[in-house]
Amino acid sequence: MSYKDSLNLPKTEFPMKANLTELEPRLLRKWEQMNINEKIMEKRKGNDTFILHDGPPYANGHIHLGTTFNKILKDFIVKYKNIRGYNTPYVPGWDCHGMPIEHNVTKNLGEKAKTIDKLILRKKCRYYAEKFVKIQREEFKDLGIFGYWESPYITMSNEYEGTIIEHFGKLVEKGFIHRGKRPVHWCSKCQTALAGNEIEYEDKKAPSIFVKLKLVNEDKSLLIWTTTPWTLPANVAAAFHPKEKYVELDTDFGIIIVADKLKKFVIDSIKTKKADVISVREAEYYNGEEYEHPIFSDKKCKVILADFVTMETGSGIVHSAPGHGYDDYQAGLKHDLEIISPVDEGGKFTDYVKQYEGQFVFNANKNILNDLQEKGTLVFSEEIIHSYPICWRCKSELIFRATEQWFLDINHNDLRKKILDEINKVKWIPGWSRDRIYNMVTERPDWCLSRQRSWGVPIPVVYCKECGEEVLDKNFIFKIRDLVFEHGADIWFEKDVSELTKGMKCSKCGNASFEKEEDIFDVWFDSAISHAAVVQKRKELKWPSDLYLEAVDQHRGWFQVALIVSTATEGEAPYREVLTHGLILDKNMKKMSKSLGNVINPKEIAKKTGAEIIRLWVSSIDYTSDQAFREDSLKTPKDVYFRIRNSFKYILGNLNDFEYSKDAVKLEDMMDIDKYILARLDILKEKLFNYYDEYQFHKVLRDFHNFCSNELSSFYFDILKDRLYTYGKTSQDRRSGQTAIFIIMNDLLKLISPILPFTAEETYSYFNMGKKEESVHLEVIDSNINRFKNEQLEHDWQILIKLKDKVNIALENLRNSNTIGKSLEAKILLFTDNKELKNLFENYSEFLKELFIVSNVDVLESPLGKDPIKMKNPNCLIYTEKAEGNKCARCWIISKTVGKNEKYPDLCNRCIDVVK
């Protein structure tokens, strides 16, 4: 007969199949309805805070795998700190101004863009940004991320824009802001500066010329090569590479100086018959040497040393015009060179260059060549075709032209040094991240704050119409700030300048009419002040933040700009810790980009597998290095997920008749194996707490999964089954096991809830734990990790488990010889000469067969004649046999007691007691 009904088999509604794509929306709705964030904040009020300040993603397009990765990592930390009881307000934010949005909006406008009113364009940009803030917000929420989604920070809000202006005022007040020249890509047809992604490249014809620059004191010349003769009037220096050797050559064109490595190239290019090497010298020898200006003969210029000089082509000596080249500009700053840019907005020479005044630079090339020729300094000239930057809109060739810009002086008031000091106070994770930003700050130039664009926060400065004097006045700026707080930054463009400057007079000439600055702030300035606009202003937050967490590109970006502004205005860093993660690349470790067509949409994946699996994937990898995402990247996380889920299901099923308050067994009354597994639970908790605290999520997941898989499923649960199923329902031993798995469930749920918030919530709803919160995320995990630790048990069980592994090998041999199928058909015989092990066998004499899941275990007095499996240290011989007796119809154990009882002829004694 069947005794199945008399068993306590697991029973639960908790579905084996997760069906995450159905579960997740359901729980999201639940959280939305109960307003989970508000509830959590209410519950944690007054507790220690942990502030993770969100770096704002750009409100352009849908979220991608990188932003998904980043937000999930942040959520791990916020949810972990929360379950540990911290008050962790998380305010997500968006970066809303800037070129990419303006560019997209302008592109959509087509021809109309050229004539559109600035205010209307700004309005369209605002709609555009709003649209994507909404889209991204829903996409982030779908990933199970908690936070102030209903009141995020957006950099285009009145309050935020006002704070940007306020901080500009603070910087002005402290003397960090100055005006200076800087070369930018300039379209002389559109008469506007262009940003990086507005520049296209096309093959264009250009002159390629070698020109002699005569040394002042000697009858020798430097030889330079250029493809932009029109920049020669702006020449201020000749750059040598500091680490290269230079040779003096006696040629058909006189004695010329070129880089040793390029002499052959030069000789071939200029077609000189004579080329005798007179000397070879280090670049340093020529440093500071004076030469005659190529255009203005009475002007003297100097040789400088600069790293950017290449040995790929040319002569190894670069004609340097800081007003017309970025390298030159950088070198110019370093060597304090004059920044000359004698070219007007239309690309025509100004009166600085009398002989070419009014000529369009590209047309002037010809005349310049002629003049050089006449002078005899033009050594060689030809036409080449090379890739040249052109305007994305009108396709005309761009020039590099120095323009007036606003700068933040990185060296004012020792700022650079202070920033470096602050860097040393911050904890950078991983450690090398400190070196990276330290080197960057050491090298970086002044920060150019101004952009010649429309969509951004205006720079609140006016110029005197009469004398051109700039009014950089904190009182004026703060007045504008107040207007912006009230009306938004559009007010700057809406109001007439006379209204804005009412009552003001030029401090220089006394005139009262002004002109508005039309430039806006670099968007990095927007996000740089989030620590002030958000962390300082929101009452639920606390400055400085505990943590910033962004990808590795933010050392140049957000980490750095925030640090600069904060150090300049507050005197210290806005964060205590900075965590950097790598980037998500495609399967070939290549960057994902639209043009390569290898972009993976997280929404698509989530639709198929659920966000939970993406979260598990995020937690499974070491984020400190870049990660490849492949189609099968989610395969392992899926398997891991099902294993974890099944462990939960097993526990829930076996607790269906258990009520902790009534049925729990006291620790001292529990069976040793139950005490042991609880000791292991404490050890697991201790490790996971440490890993979480160090933000090492892949170690959290690894150990959590190993616990579920090794310690629970294949070891503890497998052994426990017999007891849970066949023992008397209310027997102490069965209740002991249930008590253990109850405690395990209670901790595991909370331990994994930061990584698997949906599954933890689902499991929690099936978990009968008496008094419950509305959500698992309102719970706090017991921080005590020394409840069950027991060194003696740990020691003993280490040996027993080692023995079980050996027994498994013995059983496998028996199976392979077709003697048994399942282990219950076997009997184990053990022999040991080790005292400690003998003792263990005595203490666990009744338990050994449960441990091995066999029907019988005999401890022998002496070894048997047959071949045993051997264990070393402690020594033990293991023999196997087929168990003797009959199979109990109820518990399936083979026992000699089966058949002895008339009433229950097919049951063993143990089961008869239960069934009775």
Add this chain to the structure above:
RNA sequence: GGGCCUAUAGCUCAGUUGGUUAGAGCGCACGCCUGAUAAGCGUGAGGUGGUUGGUUCAACUCCAACUAGGCCCA
């Protein structure tokens, strides 16, 4: 070209201050179970440690160069 990073089994990761046969999970192969069953258990096969040199009695671990890839500059 410069600063910083990465490179251990098919995949994701461990490997204490250099010291015996380099570990785990997943996957894979084979087998068992059929009372966690679109589950569970067992056993096993997988690694010239990116490459090449060097230091050392001894290097995955230290040093150098190189290769491939990444970020940020240029």
